[in-house]
Amino acid sequence: xxxxxTTPFTLDKVQELKAGDNVLITGIIYTARDAAHKRLIxxxxxxxxxxxxxxxxxxxxxxxxPEKPGHIIGSAGPTTSYRMDSYTPRLLDMGLRGMIxxxxxxxxxxxxxxxxxxxxxxxxGGAAALMSKSIKKAEVVAYEDLGAEAIRRLEVVDFPAVVVxxxxxxxxxxIGQSDYLKKNV
Amino acid sequence: xxEIHVADITRLVKELCINSNYxxxxxxxxxxxxxxxxxxxxxxxxILDKILKNIExxxxxxxxxxxxxxxxxVFIEIGQEVHVxxxxxxxxxxxxxxxxxxxxxxxxxxxxxxxxxxxxxxxTPAVIYYDIVPGDKLGITVAPKGFGSENMSQLKMxxxxxxxxxxxxxxxxxxxxxxxxxxxxxxxxxxxxxxFDKAAYLAxxxxxxxxxxxxxxxxxxxxxxxxxxxxxxxxxxxxxxxGRTTALKVNIEIYPTHIAGLPVAVNINCHVTRHAHAEx
Numbered sequence: 351x352x353x354x355x356t357t358p359f360t361l362d363k364v365q366e367l368k369a370g371d372n373v374l375i376t377g378i379i380y381t382a383r384d385a386a387h388k389r390l391i392x393x394x395x396x397x398x399x400x401x402x403x404x405x406x407x408x409x410x411x412x413x414x415x416p417e418k419p420g421h422i423i424g425s426a427g428p429t430t431s432y433r434m435d436s437y438t439p440r441l442l443d444m445g446l447r448g449m450i451x452x453x454x455x456x457x458x459x460x461x462x463x464x465x466x467x468x469x470x471x472x473x474x475g476g477a478a479a480l481m482s483k484s485i486k487k488a489e490v491v492a493y494e495d496l497g498a499e500a501i502r503r504l505e506v507v508d509f510p511a512v513v514v515x516x517x518x519x520x521x522x523x524x525i526g527q528s529d530y531l532k533k534n535v
Numbered sequence: 536x537x538e539i540h541v542a543d544i545t546r547l548v549k550e551l552c553i554n555s556n557y558x559x560x561x562x563x564x565x566x567x568x569x570x571x572x573x574x575x576x577x578x579x580x581x582i583l584d585k586i587l588k589n590i591e592x593x594x595x596x597x598x599x600x601x602x603x604x605x606x607x608x609v610f611i612e613i614g615q616e617v618h619v620x621x622x623x624x625x626x627x628x629x630x631x632x633x634x635x636x637x638x639x640x641x642x643x644x645x646x647x648x649x650x651x652x653x654x655x656x657x658x659t660p661a662v663i664y665y666d667i668v669p670g671d672k673l674g675i676t677v678a679p680k681g682f683g684s685e686n687m688s689q690l691k692m693x694x695x696x697x698x699x700x701x702x703x704x705x706x707x708x709x710x711x712x713x714x715x716x717x718x719x720x721x722x723x724x725x726x727x728x729x730x731f732d733k734a735a736y737l738a739x740x741x742x743x744x745x746x747x748x749x750x751x752x753x754x755x756x757x758x759x760x761x762x763x764x765x766x767x768x769x770x771x772x773x774x775x776x777x778g779r780t781t782a783l784k785v786n787i788e789i790y791p792t793h794i795a796g797l798p799v800a801v802n803i804n805c806h807v808t809r810h811a812h813a814e815x
Contacts, residue, residue: 385652415599415642424640425599430683430716452683452774453716474582474774475683475718476807477589478602497654498602498642510585512776523715526777530576531770534779 354508358406359447361467367513369520373471374508379408379450381502383429386493387437394440401492402501404441408448410473413498414482423488423504427478428452431470435459442466450511454523464519471511472522484509536618537671539815541627544619544673547813548631548661551677552607553639555811556599559590562745563722563808566783570720579778583720586773586806601807604641605679607632607661610743616671625663633657644682664736676812678743684717684805690735693797702727702799703762709801710766710782715775718805720783722746723766726800729790738802741786743810750787759785773806783808 355363357377367373380402382390390400411431415424431451438449439462447468452475455463463470473481487505494500514522564587571583593600609628613619619627636643636658645659646652668674689709693701706725713721726737749756762785772778783806792798 413602413642413644415602415604416640418598418640424642425593425602427602429603430686432716452718454714472715472774472776474585474589476601476805477585479593479596479598479600480585480589482598483592497656498644512774523775526578527770527772527775528777530579530772530777530779534575534770 357408359408360406361447364447364467364469364517367469367516369513369516369522369525371513373511373513375408375511376507376509377505379410379504379506379509380491381410381412381414381504383411383413383499384433385496385499386501387434389493391437391440402503405445406447407445408450409441409446410504411449411451415478415498417488423482423485425478426482426485428473428475431455438462442468455515460515460519460521463515463517467517469513469517470515472514473511481509537614537616538618538620539673540620541622541624543815544624544627544675545631545634547675547815548609548628548677549635549638551675551811551813552632552635552641552679555677555679555809556604556639556641557597558594559600559807560745560810562747563783563806564590566746567720567806570780570783574778574780576772576778578776579772579780582773582776583780599641601681601805602642603644603681603683604636605681605809606645607636607658608678608680608739609661609663610666610676610678610740611663612666612668612672612674614670614672615667617673628661628663629659632661633659673815674812675814676743676810678810681805681807684721684803687713687717688738688800688802690731690798690800692731693799695795695797697797699758701797703765705799706762706785706801707765707769709803710771711769713803714771717803718807719771719775720773720780720806722783722804722806722808723762723785724802724804725762725785725787726802727787727789727798728792729798730792731798733790734798734800735802737788737790738800741788742802742804742808744786746784746786746808755787755789759787
């Protein structure tokens with residue numbers, strides 16, 4: 351069963367989701383990975399405004415391939431999330447509600463997700479050509495000089511993801527693996 | 536003496552960069568298909584089916600299967616009867632990578648100075664390995680390596696007394712610690728022996744062996760099989776959501792080593808294991 355979600359990703363929508371839910375996301379999401387996160391945090395440290403509206407937003411950790419002529423975007427699957435962990439709690443405090451990536455998160459990120467109310471989704475790492483099909487519009491909104499790492503505003507329709515960590519801190523990486531092992535040893 | 540012009544080398548490297556990223560090889564696809572058939576866990580089977588669908592889309596539409604089109608690892612086997620003409624071999628290889636990543640719309644993921652971190656904007660330099668072999672052929676294998684899995688790789692200098700049990704324990708530990716991060720199902724390259732650097736090279740080289748081929752030495756072929764079975768009992772599963780299929784294959788390469796040492800390197804690759812080979 352797939353649940354449909356739309357942006358803005360408000361707290362009431364966040365609280366309905368449970369680890370293990372398959373979701374289809376429709377609306378606006380922003381891309382950012384290592385270098386963009388570094389710059390966002392530097393802006394905050396200097397007391398400056400962010401180039402995107404972070405409140406009730408979803409950030410997708412991705413650096414797409416260049417789009418071919420006539421294409422909206424290149425292949426665009428998730429990158430590994432833990433590299434963003436040191437920056438994430440700061441953004442969650444500002445109202446970031448959703449992150450799409452792959453792989454484990456730190457205890458401090460999970461604590462901050464529970465405190466603020468946020469969800470961590472995983473997209474299928476390596477299925478980048480498939481995922482690009484759900485992206486209907488892409489526009490660089492900041493840090494064009496970073497190339498693949500620039501911040502893009504994406505319009506997505508039925509973008510497939512799985513809730514890995516919900517706002518209560520339930521974690522599919524732990525639950526899924528232990529459920530499998532209980533039934534298949 | 537056979538003459539090979541650098542322009543032909545550049546052209547071939549370019550093609551191999553593009554082809555390896557668009558067209559996941561049949562040995563890798565075959566292992567994923569086989570795993571999907573044998574996967575008892577529904578969510579895991581669903582992920583494997585989507586991975587197969589992605590391979591099809593990439594192949595049919597000439598798109599990179601993964602957005603991390605990697606750092607280009609290039610293995611050159613140069614016959615000692617070959618004379619390279621028209622310029623510098625190493626520059627010809629870098630030029631092939633430059634053209635391939637540009638013309639193929641592949642992502643440029645290389646930074647020049649590792650601490651300064653300025654993107655070189657053409658995915659060069661490649662990481663190149665040369666082997667001099669008998670004959671008059673020049674073999675080129677391009678294996679673009681993504682860093683989600685590269686970052687999960689480890690090397691350990693075991694003691695000789697740790698033996699094969701120590702090797703098994705270390706390989707399992709590396710895969711377990713990697714968990715969902717390297718995009719399982721993974722391919723595990725293991726290098727045993729040599730020196731510190733040789734073990735790492737062997738582990739990388741193990742990843743370019745087709746997944747349909749076993750180690751020619753029966754002891755190591757059995758060890759590959761045993762390690763694969765044990766890894767697939769960890770329960771990590773595709774993408775780490777639980778399931779049987781944590782790894783597709785374990786490939787081991789070995790080399791003689793010193794009386795005092797037992798180096799073991801484990802190089803993890805994701806399910807988008809890319810290798811393309813051609814000869815001039």
